[in-house]
Amino acid sequence: MGKTHLNKGRLMLTVFLTVGVIVGADSVRRNFTEYDNKLTVKGDFPSSSAEAAANANAERASALANPTEAQTAPDLSYVGFTQLDVPSAQLSSGLISLIDSTHPAVVSENSSGLIKLADAKNEFYSIRYEGMEITSDAAYALNTMMQDYNAATGLSDFVVSCTSDESASSSAQCPSFYPESVLGNTVDLAVQGMNGLLAYDGRDEESWIIDNCESYGFIVRYPSGKEASTGQSSCVWHLRYVGTLFAAVMRDNNLCLEEFHNWIKSYTINTAPYEYNLNGIIYQIYYAPSMGDTTQVRVPVSGRYTISGNNTDGFVITAVKQS
Secondary structure, three states: OOOOOOOHHHHHHHHHHHHHHHHHHHHHHHHHHHHHOOOOOOOOOOOOOHHHHHHHHHHHHHHHHOOOOOOOOOOOOOOOEEEEEEEHHHHHOOOOOOOOOOOOOOOOOOOOOEEEHHHHOOOOOEEOOOOOEEEHHHHHHHHHHHHHHHHHHOOOOEEEEEOOOHHHHHOOOOOOOOHHHHHOOEEEEEEEEOOEEEEOOOOHHHHHHHHHHHHHOEEEEEOOOOHHHHOOOOEEEEEEEOOHHHHHHHHHOOOOHHHHHHHHOOOOOOOOOEEEEEOOEEEEEEEEEOOOOEEEEEEEOOOOEEEEEOOOOEEEEEEEEEO
16 A cells, blocks of 8 residues: 655645634624624614503603693783773763663762863854753864864854753753763754754754764764664764764664664673774774672773773773784
């Protein structure tokens, strides 16, 4: 049998290559391991736990269904308003109180606030007698209206026959006395003719007063076509001062005083006040029902408001919203 010779050169080469492969593989492994340890995780990822995810969803649903006090949005409905206690005695006072035989006026002899028209009138109209009295606001409005009537027609033929005194309405020109006249906010008109006083019928050039009186705060208290609401026949010579705002609102909505009080009840601070723009000033008008001896009403903290009782069952609040 022949001998097998070991090739030492090949053996050494094989060993060297094997060691090189092992060392290289280990180096590659170490490089990958070191890089992986340097990874930075960013962002939100789902939990690997299905139970944790379910719990998180349940917590969010509970929070939406039962918000905490801190999470609940504040009620901004009455921001800028405060509550005011209004006594029941004020129910019968105010520019638009309803005064008739069923709802009489309550007038304090010590605080009527009336002035003598003879001391306040201008030269554009006459008065039937010296003793008649009227509120200062109504007197100023009457003077302005009669001055503008003169400018428009060239006439100064109106005569104030009555204001607040029942005895002055005994003339044929203004034969009726209305209970509301005791407030001093009414004017009964006659016309000076060639042969004496004439009843004012609202016709001819004198119709200017009927067509324009609302601009000065007066309304025809018992207008034609409203007899079913007022309970009175048409009477164009009896004007009542209610202020320019209420006069304009009644004119634009074709309302007499009785209709206005029924209509305004649908506008409250809890629903939506009626808004009206008069000469660039936005007003809010709303109704508050009387609650007995004292009624709490919401009024602006600015103090820019007025309250008028309707002399029946509630109050009408007028607030300046924007000017």
